[in-house]
Amino acid sequence: MNQRGKPIPSLIKNQRLVEQRRRQIVQGAVDLFVRKGFHKTTTREIARACGLSIGTMYEYIQTKEDVLYLVCDYIHSELERRLTEAIREEDSGRESLKKAIAQLFRVMGEMSDYVLLIYQETKSLPKETMKYVLKKEEEITGHFERILEKGIRDGTLSLSPSSVKLMAHNIMVMGQMWTFRRWVLARHYSLEEYTRLQTALLLRDLSLDEGGG
Template sequence: MKAATLRTTALRSVGTNTKDPDLIRDRREQLIRAALAVFQEKGFHAATVRDIGRVAGLTQGTIYNYVRSKEDILFLVCDRVIAEYISSMEEAVAAAGDPAARLRAALRGVTRVMIDQSSAILLVYHETHNLDRRSLRSLLARVQGWIRRFEELIVDALGPDHLPKTKRGLLTNIVTFLPTLIALRGWSLPKDLTHDQYTDWLVEFMMRGLGLDKPGGTV
């Protein structure tokens, strides 16, 4: 089954005074990188636009040409983090072969993003409550689209007859949430494991839990 590629840009637009799309992209990239560092250090409430501008090398006046508020910057940060694991999944799926291999590749891709972006993902979990309802709905819609894409991958790998529709949503949510353990429970995880070991073991656990890659299983 070939599904449409998920959007990796925000559904909710952010106001700008600049019409040059390349300049908007470049300046917002500066703001996102700077805001990630500042928000992780100070938290959203204690951080100021001036703090972000200092790290980004931009004046407040310049910043307000590309966003309207600090909340806009937080939205762009959260949207970027979500886009990272959407892109990782789609790239992995495009490079893989049979349905089980595509699912495994997608799980590996998302797990690696959770490892590489763990501090940013933790920030998203802590700070999204500061967004207005429209922004939050936009982000949740993108996450929901990603979950539905994963459901397609799971159904493809197992076969529609092996996974009743009543169980698909719950199972998919369990599988897609497990990799966030690395970001949310990293303080409790063993410190003597490499990133490759975390990835290999977690993906193997999820695949076996789905009934794949085991004697007598689907694959």
């Protein structure tokens, strides 16, 4: 888990073990946070859920807020990694967009509970930490802005430059919609079908000539 934004002190010097234990803590905490809420969940319950003594857990984190931050950072880092790995320099803007959408939707499907938790409980983070988390969200959206701009330059996508930022946010919301509406969407579509249909709708819109509006 990337700690560039908010270094969380640890009593353990082995970074690989720190990463492993913090992942274990996050996985144990997410279900509790989703079921009971952040404020009603105790650190003792988190320790029990992740199979650690409370003393051992405090060797890797300092506060319950640290756990929530790690959840946020895990999602953003994982999504950023997958976007970076999926997209190739030689791909057209259109092809890059298809790959990026597939990765975004896949992460939203795999981490639905994590994403839901972020939107429910980010307000519980300290102000400076919240600013970092929101900044990471903007950086992910920025990946889609750059892909759209690439497609405009190479002629594989048709979009007014003034609409790029809005379209990038629309794409993010489409991915997040699977998290917030999966209770009904999953009755009608698999995640793969949802991804295919939403991608087709987006690409159809981005193939229209907007007339430079």
